[in-house]
Amino acid sequence: MSSKKHNQQNYFKYFLISAICTLAGLGTIVYVNILLPASEKQELLALIGLILSVPSAIIAFYCYIRLLVSRIQNFLDK
Structure with a gap:
């Protein structure tokens, strides 16, 4: 049982980290397209x-x- 709970915690941790990285990457794209001139x-x-x-x-x-x-x-x- 504790192994399943540990797996859920790991999956949630990796999900959270990768979701933050996804949003950072998409934010970078939006930031670059809005604020930088075409180059x-x-x-x-x-x-x-x-x-x-x-x-x-x-x-x-x-x-x-x-x-x-x-x-x-x-x-x-259960």
């Missing part, structure tokens, strides 16, 4: 934001699904 620097910073946000979003989605499945299994076991 190579703007495109490079937007690319960095995408590189940060896409894998983070995939990890957040995976951890959320695993957390949801773990909670459903916990509910069905």
Whole structure:
């Protein structure tokens, strides 16, 4: 039982970290597009934001699904 609870805590921790990274990457893209003039620097910073946000979003989605499945299994076991 404690192993399942530990897994849920880990999934939630990874979900939270990756969701924050996703939002930071998307915020970078918005910030760059609004405040910087069109240039190579703007495109490079937007690319960095995408590189940060896409894998983070995939990890957040995976951890959320695993957390949801773990909670459903916990509910069905009771």
